[in-house]
Amino acid sequence: MKDITDKEYYTNSFHYDVRKAPTPFEKIDFEKDYPKYSAGGFIHYCEYPNLKQNPKALEAVWDYAYDRIGYLGTNTPIDQCFECGFKGEFKPTAKGFECPQCGNHDPATCDVVKRTCGYLGNPNQRPMVHGRHIEIASRVKHMSLGNDANDIARQ
Numbered sequence: 001m002k003d004i005t006d007k008e009y010y011t012n013s014f015h016y017d018v019r020k021a022p023t024p025f026e027k028i029d030f031e032k033d034y035p036k037y038s039a040g041g042f043i044h045y046c047e048y049p050n051l052k053q054n055p056k057a058l059e060a061v062w063d064y065a066y067d068r069i070g071y072l073g074t075n076t077p078i079d080q081c082f083e084c085g086f087k088g089e090f091k092p093t094a095k096g097f098e099c100p101q102c103g104n105h106d107p108a109t110c111d112v113v114k115r116t117c118g119y120l121g122n123p124n125q126r127p128m129v130h131g132r133h134i135e136i137a138s139r140v141k142h143m144s145l146g147n148d149a150n151d152i153a154r155q
């Protein structure tokens with residue numbers, strides 16, 4: 001079934017489809033009524049580009065979420081390459097993630113952090129199942145800086 005069983009992973013719980021790009025506010029509004037049906041626990045999260053230059057944007061989302069939902073994760077790129085010094089977001093490959101500058105994917109010389117199942121994991125040190133990897137690689141940002149790959153994809 002198109003967009004349901006053909007994508008190689010299940011959309012986690014009540015989460016908005018990871019391939020779509022609502023704003024953080026739209027995502028929170030869509031998901032806010034579902035936790036009471038999630039007896040196994042829940043987390044809301046939003047994907048961001050590096051917002052070190054705009055912490056007010058994160059604060060605006062956190063303020064908005066405060067009275068609406070119980071638990072909000074903030075996913076922002078913190079991957080690091082100890083070979084070339086790159087800091088940011090590693091590029092997904094067929095089996096893991098690699099440094100976009102030098103191609104490094106050796107877990108001994110890089111640090112890759114992704115929200116895996118509510119918790120943060122390092123997929124290069126501890127690879128995940130194929131479907132989860134595809135799901136993470138399919139995630140788009142819920143906020144943009146006006147110059148990232150997601151903006152290009154949205155045009």
Ligand SMILES: [Zn+2]
Nearest residue numbers: 081084099102
């Ligand atoms: Zn590198």
